[in-house]
Amino acid sequence: MLSGALLLGSSFLASAVEMVEALTIVLAVGLTHNWRTALLGVLAGFVALAAVVAALGPSLVHYVPLNGLRVGVGVLLLIFGLQWLRKAILRAAGLKAPHDEAQIFERELAELRGGAAGGQAVDWTGFVVSFKGVFLEGLEVAFIVLTFGTNSGRFDLAAAGALLAFVIVGATGAVVHRPLARVPENAIKFTVGLALVSFGTFWGGEGIGVKWAAGDATIVILAAIYALSAAAIINLLQRSVPPLPAVGGGSD
């Protein structure tokens, strides 16, 4: 009884940690691009995950090169996150226009002329980020369930823990996405940049064999280091360079 409860709890907690990581990425895409893009990435991630799990079953642990996948996803998130963080720093330091209405109007006009659905059109960059987050974290949850289930002989409890985590984390995401949407745009993009760079460093590091002493908590530590560094860089830029006149605000 106690071992069953421990197994359920362990599977729940381990899966919840991975799912919160995926949720962070999906919320980031939804808030900065649009929800259609984010949810399409989630759907594609689930479909790809289901296909891999159905095709390989318990042998998944032996066939999927999880570390290779971590390096691939990590490096892309790292580069993508750095691009966002760079733009957010330039805007915060007053060296890049935070919002260029004329440019946005021109772009939306061009999209409408091109037949795109404006703000709800699928953004493929956001789709890839959302897809990768869900697919990688989903694979890690599958690994947790398979490992816990194989070692204990109770797949039902291991899967129940993961399912419980999915329901709770999913419900939390549905509740928090609206209040988050009211946060100022550049603050959101700055935070998303920090999150992507932190996840990218963590996953990429894990993939190449770095053993993070603080485990998953390293992501929070990395985010704090990057936030402090970004604040210091903004301060330095504000002191050393006079702000430029408003030029194109860019799309991100």
Next chain:
Amino acid sequence: MRWVIGFGRFWWDFIVGDSIILAVGGIAVLVLGLALARAGDGSAAQFVLPATVVGTLGVSLRLR
């Protein structure tokens, strides 16, 4: 052909974006970490990786 060019452009924009320094630096971060991890200095990599990320960001802003 148009689809291939569009696909290539998408990945170029995704990876390179506004600054090629960030793309090169992002890869260099993990190559450096890999070298340290292979040399058996995994604990040093924990500090070198974030430091290199911050350095890359600083250089790209300096050379903007």
